[in-house]
Amino acid sequence: MTVAPWQQRPESKGYVRIKSADPFRQPEIQPHYLTTESDRRVLVAAMRLARAILMSKPLAPYYDYEDFPGPDVQTDDELLAAAKERGTTTFHPMGTCRMGPENDPTSVVDDELRVRGLEGLRVVDASIMPMMLSANLNAGVMMLADKASDIIRGKTPPQPIIVR
Numbered sequence: 398m399t400v401a402p403w404q405q406r407p408e409s410k411g412y413v414r415i416k417s418a419d420p421f422r423q424p425e426i427q428p429h430y431l432t433t434e435s436d437r438r439v440l441v442a443a444m445r446l447a448r449a450i451l452m453s454k455p456l457a458p459y460y461d462y463e464d465f466p467g468p469d470v471q472t473d474d475e476l477l478a479a480a481k482e483r484g485t486t487t488f489h490p491m492g493t494c495r496m497g498p499e500n501d502p503t504s505v506v507d508d509e510l511r512v513r514g515l516e517g518l519r520v521v522d523a524s525i526m527p528m529m530l531s532a533n534l535n536a537g538v539m540m541l542a543d544k545a546s547d548i549i550r551g552k553t554p555p556q557p558i559i560v561r
Contacts, residue, residue, distance in 0.1 A: 398459065400451060402440065402443030402444055403487055404436055404439045404440060405531050406531070407436045407439075408433040408436055409430060410432075411426070411427050411429040411430075412425075412427055412429075431480070431481065440484075441476045441480075444479075444480065445476070451463070465483065490523065490524070491523035491526045491529060492527065492528070493524045494512075494520050494525050495524075496508065496525040496526070505520070505525075506519075506525045510525065510544075510545050519549070521541055521542055521545040522538055523538050525541070
Protein backbone atom coordinates (compact mmCIF):
# COMPACT_ATOMS: atom_id res chain seq x y z
CA MET A 398 0.00 0.00 0.00
CA THR A 399 1.19 3.51 -0.71
CA VAL A 400 0.29 6.62 1.22
CA ALA A 401 1.26 9.87 -0.45
CA PRO A 402 0.39 12.98 1.55
CA TRP A 403 0.62 16.41 -0.02
CA GLN A 404 -0.54 19.94 0.63
CA GLN A 405 -3.42 20.76 -1.68
CA ARG A 406 -2.79 24.50 -1.68
CA PRO A 407 0.91 25.11 -1.10
CA GLU A 408 2.11 28.62 -0.35
CA SER A 409 5.42 28.12 -2.15
CA LYS A 410 5.24 29.74 -5.56
CA GLY A 411 7.28 28.89 -8.60
CA TYR A 412 7.33 30.20 -12.12
CA VAL A 413 7.48 29.32 -15.79
CA ARG A 414 9.39 31.79 -17.99
CA ILE A 415 10.02 31.84 -21.70
CA LYS A 416 13.68 32.11 -22.65
CA SER A 417 13.31 33.35 -26.20
CA ALA A 418 10.87 33.98 -29.03
CA ASP A 419 11.74 30.51 -30.39
CA PRO A 420 8.64 28.38 -29.65
CA PHE A 421 10.78 25.20 -29.67
CA ARG A 422 13.12 26.36 -26.90
CA GLN A 423 12.18 24.86 -23.55
CA PRO A 424 10.92 27.33 -20.95
CA GLU A 425 12.63 27.84 -17.62
CA ILE A 426 10.57 26.04 -14.97
CA GLN A 427 11.30 26.63 -11.28
CA PRO A 428 8.62 25.13 -9.00
CA HIS A 429 10.24 26.28 -5.71
CA TYR A 430 8.78 23.30 -3.85
CA LEU A 431 8.75 23.54 -0.05
CA THR A 432 10.27 27.03 0.08
CA THR A 433 7.84 28.27 2.74
CA GLU A 434 7.96 27.19 6.36
CA SER A 435 4.21 26.57 6.28
CA ASP A 436 4.53 24.07 3.41
CA ARG A 437 7.31 22.21 5.21
CA ARG A 438 5.32 22.03 8.47
CA VAL A 439 2.17 20.82 6.70
CA LEU A 440 4.03 18.10 4.81
CA VAL A 441 5.86 16.79 7.87
CA ALA A 442 2.59 16.76 9.84
CA ALA A 443 0.90 14.88 6.98
CA MET A 444 3.70 12.31 6.93
CA ARG A 445 3.30 11.77 10.67
CA LEU A 446 -0.48 11.47 10.29
CA ALA A 447 -0.05 8.91 7.48
CA ARG A 448 2.17 6.84 9.76
CA ALA A 449 -0.37 7.00 12.60
CA ILE A 450 -3.18 5.91 10.28
CA LEU A 451 -1.15 3.03 8.87
CA MET A 452 -0.24 1.84 12.37
CA SER A 453 -3.82 2.09 13.66
CA LYS A 454 -5.62 -1.00 14.88
CA PRO A 455 -8.11 -1.17 11.96
CA LEU A 456 -5.26 -1.29 9.43
CA ALA A 457 -3.09 -3.72 11.43
CA PRO A 458 -4.17 -6.75 9.36
CA TYR A 459 -3.11 -5.00 6.14
CA TYR A 460 0.06 -3.23 7.21
CA ASP A 461 3.35 -5.08 7.57
CA TYR A 462 6.19 -2.53 7.56
CA GLU A 463 7.28 0.89 6.38
CA ASP A 464 9.63 0.71 3.43
CA PHE A 465 10.31 4.40 2.91
CA PRO A 466 11.39 6.54 4.62
CA GLY A 467 11.64 3.74 7.16
CA PRO A 468 11.03 3.53 10.91
CA ASP A 469 14.47 4.99 11.75
CA VAL A 470 13.49 8.31 10.18
CA GLN A 471 11.84 10.20 13.05
CA THR A 472 12.79 13.87 13.33
CA ASP A 473 11.12 16.64 11.37
CA ASP A 474 14.39 17.30 9.53
CA GLU A 475 14.76 13.63 8.60
CA LEU A 476 11.17 13.41 7.36
CA LEU A 477 11.59 16.59 5.34
CA ALA A 478 14.82 15.26 3.82
CA ALA A 479 12.98 12.07 2.82
CA ALA A 480 10.21 14.14 1.24
CA LYS A 481 12.78 16.15 -0.71
CA GLU A 482 14.51 12.94 -1.83
CA ARG A 483 11.42 11.22 -3.20
CA GLY A 484 8.76 13.91 -3.28
CA THR A 485 6.97 14.73 -6.47
CA THR A 486 3.89 16.62 -7.54
CA THR A 487 0.44 15.24 -8.06
CA PHE A 488 0.98 16.22 -11.71
CA HIS A 489 -1.69 18.91 -11.87
CA PRO A 490 0.08 22.05 -13.06
CA MET A 491 -2.18 25.06 -13.18
CA GLY A 492 -2.24 28.83 -12.95
CA THR A 493 0.52 29.73 -15.42
CA CYS A 494 -1.86 31.61 -17.75
CA ARG A 495 -4.17 33.04 -15.14
CA MET A 496 -7.68 34.32 -15.89
CA GLY A 497 -8.66 37.59 -14.25
CA PRO A 498 -9.92 41.12 -14.65
CA GLU A 499 -8.24 43.47 -17.10
CA ASN A 500 -6.82 45.62 -14.29
CA ASP A 501 -4.93 42.62 -12.83
CA PRO A 502 -1.40 42.78 -14.24
CA THR A 503 -0.88 39.06 -13.53
CA SER A 504 -3.86 37.89 -15.58
CA VAL A 505 -3.35 36.70 -19.14
CA VAL A 506 -6.84 35.52 -20.09
CA ASP A 507 -10.17 37.38 -19.92
CA ASP A 508 -13.55 36.01 -18.79
CA GLU A 509 -14.20 34.62 -22.28
CA LEU A 510 -10.88 32.74 -22.19
CA ARG A 511 -9.25 35.05 -24.77
CA VAL A 512 -5.56 35.77 -24.46
CA ARG A 513 -5.10 39.49 -23.92
CA GLY A 514 -3.21 41.22 -26.72
CA LEU A 515 -3.67 38.39 -29.24
CA GLU A 516 -6.56 38.01 -31.63
CA GLY A 517 -8.16 34.63 -32.20
CA LEU A 518 -6.45 32.74 -29.38
CA ARG A 519 -8.15 31.25 -26.33
CA VAL A 520 -6.74 29.08 -23.57
CA VAL A 521 -8.96 26.31 -22.22
CA ASP A 522 -7.09 24.25 -19.67
CA ALA A 523 -5.99 24.30 -16.04
CA SER A 524 -3.39 26.97 -16.74
CA ILE A 525 -6.10 29.67 -16.59
CA MET A 526 -7.23 28.73 -13.08
CA PRO A 527 -6.30 31.59 -10.75
CA MET A 528 -6.42 29.34 -7.64
CA MET A 529 -5.80 25.67 -6.99
CA LEU A 530 -8.94 23.61 -6.50
CA SER A 531 -9.23 21.39 -3.44
CA ALA A 532 -9.59 18.42 -5.74
CA ASN A 533 -8.27 16.80 -8.86
CA LEU A 534 -8.31 19.33 -11.70
CA ASN A 535 -10.06 17.03 -14.17
CA ALA A 536 -13.64 18.08 -13.34
CA GLY A 537 -12.70 21.76 -13.34
CA VAL A 538 -11.04 21.48 -16.75
CA MET A 539 -14.08 19.63 -18.11
CA MET A 540 -16.28 22.49 -16.88
CA LEU A 541 -13.96 25.03 -18.53
CA ALA A 542 -14.09 23.13 -21.81
CA ASP A 543 -17.88 22.94 -21.69
CA LYS A 544 -18.10 26.68 -20.97
CA ALA A 545 -15.58 27.43 -23.74
CA SER A 546 -17.60 25.47 -26.28
CA ASP A 547 -20.68 27.53 -25.35
CA ILE A 548 -18.73 30.80 -25.64
CA ILE A 549 -17.16 29.87 -28.99
CA ARG A 550 -20.53 28.81 -30.43
CA GLY A 551 -22.19 31.99 -29.09
CA LYS A 552 -24.60 30.02 -26.94
CA THR A 553 -26.46 32.09 -24.34
CA PRO A 554 -25.46 31.07 -20.83
CA PRO A 555 -28.19 29.54 -18.66
CA GLN A 556 -29.83 31.72 -16.05
CA PRO A 557 -28.28 31.39 -12.59
CA ILE A 558 -30.10 29.34 -9.99
CA ILE A 559 -30.98 31.54 -7.05
CA VAL A 560 -31.37 29.75 -3.74
CA ARG A 561 -33.32 31.60 -1.06
